[in-house]
Structure formats: C-alpha cells, structure tokens
Amino acid sequence: MVLILSSLCTQAIYSQQKVKNDEVKRDTTYLAYWNALQKLCGKSFIGTIAAGGQNDTTFAGKDLIIHVKKCSQNVIKIPFYVGRDYSRTWVLTKTPRGILLKHDHRHEDGSPDKVTMYGGHTTNYGNSTRQTFPADQQTVDILPAAIGNVWWIEIISGKSFTYNLRRVNTDRYFSVHFDLTKETDSPPAPWGWKE
Numbered sequence: 001m002v003l004i005l006s007s008l009c010t011q012a013i014y015s016q017q018k019v020k021n022d023e024v025k026r027d028t029t030y031l032a033y034w035n036a037l038q039k040l041c042g043k044s045f046i047g048t049i050a051a052g053g054q055n056d057t058t059f060a061g062k063d064l065i066i067h068v069k070k071c072s073q074n075v076i077k078i079p080f081y082v083g084r085d086y087s088r089t090w091v092l093t094k095t096p097r098g099i100l101l102k103h104d105h106r107h108e109d110g111s112p113d114k115v116t117m118y119g120g121h122t123t124n125y126g127n128s129t130r131q132t133f134p135a136d137q138q139t140v141d142i143l144p145a146a147i148g149n150v151w152w153i154e155i156i157s158g159k160s161f162t163y164n165l166r167r168v169n170t171d172r173y174f175s176v177h178f179d180l181t182k183e184t185d186s187p188p189a190p191w192g193w194k195e
Contacts, residue, residue, distance in 0.1 A: 028128065037068070042069075044187065063082075065184060069186070078091075087107065160178065
C-alpha cells in the first residue's frame with residue numbers, strides 16, 4: 001500500500017513538473033515569436049520572391065510589400081501588397097495553445113472573396129524564430145486540394161521575415177522574403193480595411 005501511494009505521489013509530481021516544463025517551453029518559444037512580430041508593428045518592408053513565384057504572373061515583376069498594420073494583445077494583421085492588388089491580409093491570432101494563421105482575401109469593394117479565411121493552427125510551440133501552420137479543416141472544406149498545405153513564417157530579428165507555403169507531396173512551393181533592414185513607406189489601406 002505504501003509503495004502504491006509513493007508511486008502515485010511520484011507520478012503526480014512528475015505530471016506537475018511536465019506541465020511546468022511545457023509552460024516554460026511555450027513562454028520561451030511561441031510567445032518570444034509573438035513578441036518579435038509585435039516589434040514590427042506599424043512598419044512596412046519590401047519583399048522579393050525567394051521561390052515558386054518568379055514565373056507566376058500574379059507575383060512576377062510586381063512590387064511586394066508587407067505592412068504590419070494592426071497589433072493588439074492577441075491579433076496581428078499584416079496586409080501583403082502585390083503591385084496594385086491590395087486584397088490579401090495575413091491574420092495571426094494568439095491562442096492558449098499557439099498561433100492561428102488565416103488568409104483574409106477581399107475584393108476591391110471590400111467584400112470577402114469566395115476563397116478566404118483559410119490557414120491553420122500551430123500544432124506545437126515551434127521556436128522563437130519559426131512557427132508552422134498545417135492546413136485546418138476549414139481550409140480543407142474551402143479548398144480540398146489544400147489538404148496538404150503547410151505554411152510557415154520565419155522571423156530573424158532585425159534581419160528578415162519570410163512567408164512560405166509548401167503543398168506536401170507536390171511541387172507546390174512558394175516563398176517570399178522581406179528584408180527587415182529595408183523599411184519603406186506604408187501603402188494605402190488594403191481593400192475592405194476597417195480602422
């Protein structure tokens with residue numbers, strides 16, 4: 001009986017320690033990443049295609065700019081401007097278990113595109129410079145072919161911000177790199193933006 005109680009106490013202590021270790025890991029990874037994003041608030045940066053878009057008429061030859069436009073405690077909105085197309089905003093939301101990434105697409109009149117709010121939630125705490133977002137069920141419902149989509153955003157403090165998309169088991173790979181040493185003037189508000 002004493003051995004059973006001792007074993008139960010040891011398991012309880014181990015469980016408490018594991019929870020504490022997980023909280024420390026969370027606080028030093030995705031929260032550090034979140035804080036790095038917050039430091040970019042209000043700034044705009046020039047980008048270049050790093051992979052997958054050089055021959056794509058949507059992106060090739062166009063000015064690429066992000067504006068870390070709106071930051072609150074739990075939501076960061078980053079419009080991604082492609083030439084004169086102001087339709088895209090990356091929406092990152094901090095949750096108790098990680099970060100949710102959604103892609104808000106709008107028409108010029110501000111109405112939602114029929115393909116909008118796709119993305120995914122982190123499945124682990126990642127690290128302080130990179131968070132990964134596998135496609136969620138809402139994405140699969142909207143875009144069945146995107147079942148294998150994985151997005152990741154990497155932030156190297158003071159140096160770079162890189163947005164990436166890979167579709168697993170296909171050749172689909174897109175990457176756009178923003179130089180954090182090259183701040184630029186902020187573009188006009190994106191389509192459908194409400195201040």
